[in-house]
Amino acid sequence: MDPAAAFEHFYRSRHQHLLSKAETLTGSRDEGEELAAHAWAEIWSRWSEISRAERPGRILALALSAAAKQRADNRAAEQALLHWLGHLADDTLIDEPDTAAVVDARLATRRLPRGQRICMVLRYAFDWTPREVADLLGTSASTVTTQARSGVAEVHRLLTTGSLRQDPPRRTLTFVILGTRQPRLPARR
Incomplete structure (x- = not known):
């Protein structure tokens, strides 16, 4: 099976499960989809080595965890910046x-x-x-x-x-x- 077809098969077999985990982590379907997309992008960028791994599903879970950590770090940095500017750092947008x-x-x-x-x-x-x-x-x-x-x-x-x-x-x-x-x-x- 060629690499693109193998990735497609892996994606189809794992996407709903990954999306469910991502939604649970974020509490939102939209944010969960974004988080899952980041994890899938990471997997695709390293697919040649991941496809040969013994447990690629574990690597996918780790990619999701890393994306969630990055998201949390970015949000914390954003809130710190908003705090410096004297705004309330609650998830509301500044018009x-x-x-x-x-x-x-x-x-x-x-x-x-x-x-x-x-x-x-x-x-x-x-x-x-x-x-x-x-x-x-x-x-x-x-x-x-x-x-x-x-x-x-x-x-x-x-x-x-x-x-x-x-x-x-x-x-x-x-x-x-x-x-x-x-x-x-x-x-x-």
């Missing part, structure tokens, strides 16, 4: 984005030291593991975790204390934007 809050969050993030900013953004916005960030930066996972948490704490402090509203003088801001040093002015006589 109109709070542009000022997004701008404030970006400004606060830009004020972080480079290392904290990179760790925080990769960990929470892009959902990288501490090990993945550490490998990229050539540091330890515990350093990444510390830097990311410190970044979150500083962003929270900047957003809640109103520190972002204390803008530097325009001349200084211009030089910061241009990336040059501000020239020293001669002393007044």
Whole structure:
């Protein structure tokens, strides 16, 4: 049997059972279908090796578990971001984005030291593991975790204390934007 036909047979024989498990995990048919689709995509991407496995159904169950974990992690990161922006993190959609809050969050993030900013953004916005960030930066996972948490704490402090509203003088801001040093002015006589 060719690989596509073997996969089709496996899919037809296991899909309803997988969908039932996915619906149980999510509590929703729509979300269950999405979760099952992610699991099937993973199985298909590795079908040449999975088709030779002794228990491919077990691998399918593991793929579903991994998709559920990823979904939960994404939801947690999304809720954390909403919390940072001052919104209630309940599963309701925000009809109109709070542009000022997004701008404030970006400004606060830009004020972080480079290392904290990179760790925080990769960990929470892009959902990288501490090990993945550490490998990229050539540091330890515990350093990444510390830097990311410190970044979150500083962003929270900047957003809640109103520190972002204390803008530097325009001349200084211009030089910061241009990336040059501000020239020293001669002393007044």
